[in-house]
Amino acid sequence: MKKIIEGLAYVLGNDVDTDQIIPAEHLVYSLSDPEEKKNYGKFALTGVPGEQAGLPEGNVSFTEGDNFESKYSIIIGGKNFGCGSSREHAPACMEIAGVRAVVAQSYARIFYRNSVDGGFFIPFECETRLVEEIKTGDDLKIDLEANTLSNKTQNKTYDLKSLGEVIDIIEAGNIFEYARKTGMIASS
Amino acid sequence: MGMTITEKILAAHAGKDSVFPGDNIWVDVDVLMTHDVCGPGTFAIFKKQFGENAKVWDRDKVVIIPDHFIFTEDTHANRNIDILRQFVKEQDLPHYYDVGTDNYKGVCHLALAQEGFNRPGEVLFGTDSHTSTSGAFGMFSTGIGNTDAAFILGTGKIWVKVPESMCFEFTGKFPDHVMAKDVILNVIGDIGVDGATYRSMEWRGDAVMSLSMEERMTLCNMAIEAGGKNGIIEADEVTTDYVRQRTDRPYKIYHSDEDAKYFFKKTYNASEMESIVAKPHSPDNKAKASECEDVKLDRAYIGSCTGGKLTDFMAAAKLLKGRKVLIDTFIVPATREVEEDLHKEKIDGETLIDIFKNAGAYLGDPSCAACLGGPKDTFGRAKDNQVVISTTNRNFPGRMGSKQSHVYLASPYTAAASALTGHITNPADFVNN
Known part of the structure; x- marks a missing residue:
């Protein structure tokens, strides 16, 4: 597991639901075909209403044109991030677009679980309401050992909540690797 | 200390005498349901992790119900149905309800009930957030993603964090124009879209128990809209009458103990409910x-x-x-x-x-x-x-x-x-x- 995650911030609000993260009409593409799955990166976060997309200004596209990768790799969210459907296409599309971490005030349960068990990215929590502090495009650094998030653009540092009991699955990589490490399933 | 229905079902499926909210446990799964949107991704992960020729843990416990993108010209959506068919063939799965045949059912949550897969006391997971619907039958049911579903396909087990329970009691009689949908919208409005996150929503009271199975399903269906892990209603004669018309398989009825601990308890007067x-x-x-x-x-x-x-x-x-x-x-x-x-x-x-x-x-x-x-x-x-x-x-x-x-x-x-x-x-x- 990487000890440092660096990247540009993309800031969203409260209750970002899975239909905003990946609208249902796009759920038809293969998640395993290397070419076809690029569509998920292209359509990631395209359901977010314009005024909420890339705060505080809004109307900032997450990916440009036909690109499937975003220049933003750290998502900042408010409360109840990822509410709604159980579609794993939601954390998957964000990973395909290049997201390495999400830092939110709180998460909806299934989205959080999918992010961890599928090993798509690390879902951090922060008690500070970062949505009002960090601006889209700010240069961020997450230090996993110190459990902090630094905003290099604004010279500010925030404490992150401990990852708690899911750290073992995150360190293993995903639920399968964790189960192999603990002897629950046979090593491949 | 007493336990809630949810805690008792989870304990029984983890081989334990008791569990407490916050415990991380591995449970044995009775039914795994998937559909056309999440099935293809689930099967791909299953094959990648367990091998191209791996077999599912129990053919009889896997239920595949295409229902999302069915009547469409979309070629990718139709390709996904073909992937379901191929997997069903490879694995020789008995519970598949194919599009374009007399066996086609429709929306998975109601089809599960109608085909006898909802049975009191069991544990059911589905790759759809509204899998909470099945809790109306006094069982534990919740939605998961493709990865967790693939894990269950290969092992028959999954880890669960035991949820705290919230109790919503309705006493008296609902007005004639008030339906279960009004009741659940009212409760979600009261507690918010994250008001039950990581928790179980248990429905009780004579007004709830006067509802039909379909109305009870509506109550549990939208537990996820409050962030709930599951919705649940104790099984009674209304439940067993419905289940017995649909399946001969055994089931077990659990009751919450008098001294079970609830994170939250609220009693509503059913007669005061309105159209919401x-x-x-x-x-x-x-x-x-x-x-x-x-x-x-x-x-x-x-x-x-x-x-x-x-x-x-x-x-x-x-x-x-x-x-x-x-x-x-x-x-x-x-x-x-x-x-x-x-x-x-x-x-x-x-x-x-x-x-x-x-x-x-x-x-x-x-x-x-x-x-x-x-x-x-x-x-x-x-x-x-x-x-x-x-x-x-x-x-x-x-x-x-x-x-x-x-x-x-x-x-x-x-x-x-x-x-x-x-x-x-x-x-x-x-x-x-």
Whole structure:
């Protein structure tokens, strides 16, 4: 597991639901075909209403044109991030677009679980309401050992909540690797 | 210390005498359900992790119900159905309900109940957040992603964090015009879209136990809209009567102990409930229907796992009989069985299907259809800035297919009354006259 995650911030609000993260009409593409799955990166976060997309200004596209990768790799969210459907296409599309971490005030349960068990990215929590502090495009650094998030653009540092009991699955990589490490399933 | 139904079921499936909220446990799974949107991804992960020739842990416990993107020209969506067929063939799975055959069912959550897969005391996981619906049968059920589903396919087990329980008790009698949909929208409005995150929502009280299985399913179906892990209602005779008509398999009824610990408890007077809508763009944006009568509508939609069951159409038909709708009104039965019932069930000698046709409504084939927007050619999909009243479960921005549209969630009574007037209408006068 990487000890440092660096990247540009993309800031969203409260209750970002899975239909905003990946609208249902796009759920038809293969998640395993290397070419076809690029569509998920292209359509990631395209359901977010314009005024909420890339705060505080809004109307900032997450990916440009036909690109499937975003220049933003750290998502900042408010409360109840990822509410709604159980579609794993939601954390998957964000990973395909290049997201390495999400830092939110709180998460909806299934989205959080999918992010961890599928090993798509690390879902951090922060008690500070970062949505009002960090601006889209700010240069961020997450230090996993110190459990902090630094905003290099604004010279500010925030404490992150401990990852708690899911750290073992995150360190293993995903639920399968964790189960192999603990002897629950046979090593491949 | 006593345990809740949810805690007892989870303990039994983890081989333990007791569990406590917050415990991380591995449980044995009785049923795993998947559908056309999440099945292909689940199978790909299963093969990658367990091998191309790996076999599922128990053929009899895997249920595959295509229901989301069915009646569409979308080539990728149709390809996904072929992937389901291929996997079913490879694995020789007995519980598959193929599109285009007599065996096709429709919306998975109601199909699970109708085909006898909902049994008190069991543990059911599904790759769909509304899997919480099955909790109406006094079982533990919840939604998961493709990765967890693939893990279950290979092992028959999954880890669960035991949820704290919240108790919602309704005593007395619901007014005639109030449906389970009004009750759940009211509760979500009270506690918010994250008010039950990581928790179990247990429904109790004589008013709840007076409800039919279909109405109980509506209550548990939308637990996820408050962030709940599961919804659950203790099984009683109403439950066992339904289950016995559908399956001979054994089941076990659990009761919450008198001294079980609840994180939250609230008792409502059922007779004070009213017709509720959730305004755009969140299921917790609660208002009384009577307070929204100035909202003009473009269309009404009656369907989905939440509002497309026979009870829902009986309610709508009661109001639409002998009248004409003023706005485009879409009727989408959840399953084939519901569709067949629309042809059989009558009100004063007229079948429900004739009532809907004569009222000027449009009839769709059983599937999830426009509840979640879906491919561009989906029946009833919202367009542009339309204002829609819908018996479905979510009104997030763009949920029904257009980011500019405004969706109001409501009961079938409220949707039908509003279809007749063209604006949001409290159905009380229609129902009581």
